[in-house]
Amino acid sequence: MSILKEFWRGRKIATASYPLLGARSTGIANVNLDLLKVIQEDTLDTLSVRLVGPVVVAGAGPGTPSGMFNPQGLVNLSTLNTSPQASGLIPVNAVSARTLVVDFGVINHFFPNFTPIVDVAGTQQIDFFLHYQFKRGDCRQGIEFAHPLKNWKTDLLTLAMGTRDQLFTGGTNTWDMSGVTIEFWADMDVDTQPDNVHAFEIFEQIFNITASNANFLINQLPAGCFYDNLYFMTENAGALVDGVISNIDIDGAGRFWLPQGENNANFVRNLYTRQAFYDPNQSLTGILVVPLRDGLWSRGIDATSQPIVIRLNVTSLSATTILRLGGRKLVPGGVKQTIRQADGSKVVKGLPAA
Numbered sequence: 001m002s003i004l005k006e007f008w009r010g011r012k013i014a015t016a017s018y019p020l021l022g023a024r025s026t027g028i029a030n031v032n033l034d035l036l037k038v039i040q041e042d043t044l045d046t047l048s049v050r051l052v053g054p055v056v057v058a059g060a061g062p063g064t065p066s067g068m069f070n071p072q073g074l075v076n077l078s079t080l081n082t083s084p085q086a087s088g089l090i091p092v093n094a095v096s097a098r099t100l101v102v103d104f105g106v107i108n109h110f111f112p113n114f115t116p117i118v119d120v121a122g123t124q125q126i127d128f129f130l131h132y133q134f135k136r137g138d139c140r141q142g143i144e145f146a147h148p149l150k151n152w153k154t155d156l157l158t159l160a161m162g163t164r165d166q167l168f169t170g171g172t173n174t175w176d177m178s179g180v181t182i183e184f185w186a187d188m189d190v191d192t193q194p195d196n197v198h199a200f201e202i203f204e205q206i207f208n209i210t211a212s213n214a215n216f217l218i219n220q221l222p223a224g225c226f227y228d229n230l231y232f233m234t235e236n237a238g239a240l241v242d243g244v245i246s247n248i249d250i251d252g253a254g255r256f257w258l259p260q261g262e263n264n265a266n267f268v269r270n271l272y273t274r275q276a277f278y279d280p281n282q283s284l285t286g287i288l289v290v291p292l293r294d295g296l297w298s299r300g301i302d303a304t305s306q307p308i309v310i311r312l313n314v315t316s317l318s319a320t321t322i323l324r325l326g327g328r329k330l331v332p333g334g335v336k337q338t339i340r341q342a343d344g345s346k347v348v349k350g351l352p353a354a
Contacts, residue, residue: 011186011188012183013035014033014038015181016033016181017178017180018051018161019031020177021178023174024163024164024176025164025173029161030159030161031158031159031161031182032157034155034156035149035156035157036149036153036155041150042188042191043135043146043147044149044187045189046132046134046187047131047134047157048129048184048185048187049130049132049159049185050129051071051074051128051180051182052126052127052180053177053179053180055125056122056176057119057122057123057124057173058175059171059172059173060121061171061173062119064170064171065239066165066169067235069097069098070167071114071117071167072130073096074097075130075160075161076160077095078096078157078159079095080132080156080157081158083156084151084351086151086350086351087199087224088224089200091200091201092202093202093204095202095203095326096204099231100132101130102231102326103133103229103326103328106229106289107133107136107138109277114127116167117167126180132202134146135147135189139295139297144196144197145200146189148197148335151335151351151352151353157184169238197335198331199330199331200228201225202326202328204326205221205326206324207322207325209323210316210321213313213316217311218311219309221303221307221310225303225304226300226301226329226331227303227327227330228300228327229327229328230289230290230326231324231327233287233324234322234323234324235286235320235323237320238320240285240286242286243315243317244286244314244321244323245265245323246313247264247312248310248312250308253305265288268289276289297332298332334350335350335351336349336350337350
């Protein structure tokens with residue numbers, strides 16, 4: 001009897017215990033998963049991490065919310081590293097829950113809601129997901145953005161998991177998360193062998209805004225790629241706030257995608273950022289988005305030959321004011337590129353299958 005292969009499959013691929021045991025108020029510990037040890041075929045559309053189980057809060061000294069997304073902020077940092085690397089990019093490069101939640105929200109047009117943990121004595125059941133979106137349904141040939149599995153010798157996901165101090169500051173309570181389970185889920189597509197597969201990287205950089213500055217310079221973004229979505233996330237005392245950025249200027253190689261001196265933050269918020277969400281009342285406090293234009297990588301911000309330069313007009317609200325600059329780098333055909341010859345034949349370049 002022949003067995004038909006489904007065109008897509010969603011499944012739980014692995015589970016792990018929470019790495020911080022016993023009553024704690026602080027701590028970070030890693031959980032590692034080599035994806036190739038649990039899935040070895042097709043392409044990865046979305047990787048999802050689910051935390052489910054009891055959090056036992058003890059004590060009578062509640063703290064103050066840190067301002068990080070609650071409960072997703074328990075995943076302090078995420079890294080997905082492949083060997084070999086495609087075009088020198090790290091698919092998920094030491095990114096906080098802040099950037100991951102915003103990235104998923106913009107690409108999927110909504111912010112998922114989960115019940116937050118409160119720092120009050122008792123047992124609370126948590127159940128939430130953190131999603132890593134690869135295939136791009138909002139882009140032309142979205143499968144070309146997916147994460148293939150056959151090209152890597154290792155495909156290692158590392159999660160730095162935290163506890164109470166990721167979500168609350170001060171106070172004396174402890175949390176016991178020994179009963180929490182980490183589940184890994186994969187939404188996969190059949191590998192249809194698209195002509196091109198792009199290399200990508202979700203990245204994050206943090207800048208301290210210690211003083212107001214009409215020309216705050218960011219020139220640390222390297223060349224050799226296009227810049228896909230860019231997320232400007234401003235925080236004060238850990239919480240997302242408006243009033244920090246009044247203008248975004250992005251230019252490079254003689255081109256000006258957004259100019260100086262126009263106080264364009266409200267324009268970026270209402271035209272570029274708001275349109276990414278189905279709900280017009282979605283709270284976008286502290287978030288400004290410069291999206292990929294028309295779903296085409298060719299209309300991304302081009303830094304292929306020279307770095308881009310970003311200049312911001314910023315206002316410092318206090319010593320704790322920061323900017324998280326997140327986004328995606330993209331090298332078209334960085335994993336696989338098909339070149340059509342004049343005689344109609346094809347030449348395929350890129351990484352060989354592992």
